[in-house]
Amino acid sequence: MATDTLTDKAIRAALKRAAESGKLERLPDGAGLRLDAQPTGAGWWRFRYRFGGAPRMLSLGVYPEVPLALARQRRDEARAVLAAGRDPSAQRKAEKVERAELAAAHALEDAGLPPTGSFEAVAREWLELVHAVKCSEGHAERTRIRLEQDAFPWIGRRPIAEIEAPELLKTLRRVVDRGAVETAHRLKDACGQVFRYGIATGACGRNPAADLRDALPPVLTRHHAAVIEPAKAGELLRAMADYHGHPITRAALALSALLMLRPGELRQLEWAWVDFDAATLTVPPALMKRKKADKMSGAPHVVPLAPQALAVFRGLHPLTGAGRYCFPSLQTKDRPMSENTVNVALRRLGFDRETATAHGFRAMARTMAVERLGVAPEVVEAQLAHAVAGPLGRAYDRTQFVDQRRELMVRWADYLDRLRDGAQVITLPARSTG
Known part of the structure; x- marks a missing residue:
């Protein structure tokens, strides 16, 4: 079959005839290329071929925007794709997608956004x-x-x-x-x-x-400094009792030792959570160290209050009870005291960060309540609101050991009094689970 048979003169004549007659006229150029002269006066370049045994057709543009020479070039490029075993139509679609993705990537980059798939x-x-x-x-x-x-x-x-x-x-x-x-x-x-x-x-x-997994150097765990020896604990408690700073800070020091709360929980305590009649402090789940779902729907953490803790709250109430927070900031009553307040007070008392910290009171309670008072570890863990592995899960934070925890808090407060007063304290070998 002859190829490259068309001329621009023949094309213009065919377009004029199609427009006058209102009928489509097809002009072959060979090797699968033809021009469809439309009744509208437009000429569409088509490339007909077979791929996988099936007839296919590829549009190559509109005459005269795509002149004869360019149409033949595009036909030859499509034939080269066919010779390589690929479908020119499929390749054109892939190239179109690639151009769109590249344009989208440039648009994201111009907007300061990361590329898709990055x-x-x-x-x-x-x-x-x-x-x-x-x-x-x-x-x-x-x-x-x-x-x-x-x-x-x-x-x-x-x-x-x-x-x-x-x-x-x-x-x-x-x-x-x-x-x-x-x-x-x-x-x-x-x-x-x-x-x-x-x-x-x-x-x-x-x-x-x-x-x-093993490519990074290990983390050297450093625990919060805590006093866990009875004699040194007595020294710390006596120093706290002699604290001459702000009375709100003095109360925060005392309750840090008595309540076994995390420092962040203690400083954000609200008076609405304190029940003097029931001798309990109810910390809402949103304040606890929990996963988000448990913060939203979990049970609150109930802290039984020993008489000593109640006495501290009663002494603090005339100072801050008119506001929301038990321990408001000294600058504004609209937010709680700084997270560093208790630690700063400990530094003022002469205990450096290697000796005692606000968080260390929890470690002191965890260690000494078990080793010195013989309390079952799971009861102390429940009062500390630690997550518990195993089938019981978070049940310890909800209803388990209610009576045992109340007994624990009273015994712990009495034990702190004895340590502070310098009384002889012995270790109890037996552990009570209630």
Whole structure:
């Protein structure tokens, strides 16, 4: 079959005839190329071919925007694709998708947003749809900041599917090199969750963080400093009793030892939670150290109040009882006291951070109530509101050991009095579970 038979003169004549007659006229040029002269006066270039045994047709543009020479060039390019064993129509669609994706990527970049399919894009989607829903607001915010500061600058714009273990390790080692080993481990855990989410959504095929299990130096755990020897505990309690600072701080010191609460829980106590008649303090679940779901729907943490604790609250009530917080800030009553107030008071009493901390009162209670008073560990754990593994789960935080915990708090307060007064205290070998 002859090829390249058309001329521009013949094309213009055919277009004029089609417009005058109102009928389609087809002009072959050979090798599958033809021009369809439409009654509208437009000429459409078509390339007819067979692929996989089936007839196909590919549009190559409109004459005269696509002149004869360009139409023949596009036909020859399509024939080359066919010779390589590919379908020109399918390739054109793939190229169109690729151009659209590239344009979208440029638009995101111009807007300061991460490219689709990048580590940062997947991570931000995980942060919003999964992490923020599951965790507390503070925890989710810390994870976001950690990723923004230590991961996104290095691997954020990289396609998540292309990131391998060595590249992720290099990112984590930057954090280790500045001495933040624990942060590096937390960052690895967060990245691992992002990759797992990416696998679930089809953004990537594997989790390289899982290959780094032993690639980072271990975290050297440093516990909060705590006084756990009776003699030294007596010295601390006597110093606290002689504290001459602000009376609100003095009350916070005393209750830090008596209530076994976390410092963050203690400083945010509200008078509405204190029941003098029932001798209890009811801390709402939203304030407790729990997962987000348990903060929203879990049971409150009930703290039985020994007579000594009630006496401290009664002495504090004339000072702050007209407001919301038991321990308001000295600057404004609209927010609680600073998280550093008790620690600063301990420093003023001569106890450095290697000796005693606000959080250390919990460790003191956990150790001494078991070892010195013979209280069953599970009862103390329940009062500390620690998560408990096993079939009972969080039941300890709800209804378990109610009577035993009330007995514990009274015995603990009496024991602290004896330590403060310098009385001889002996260890009880037997443990009571009530």
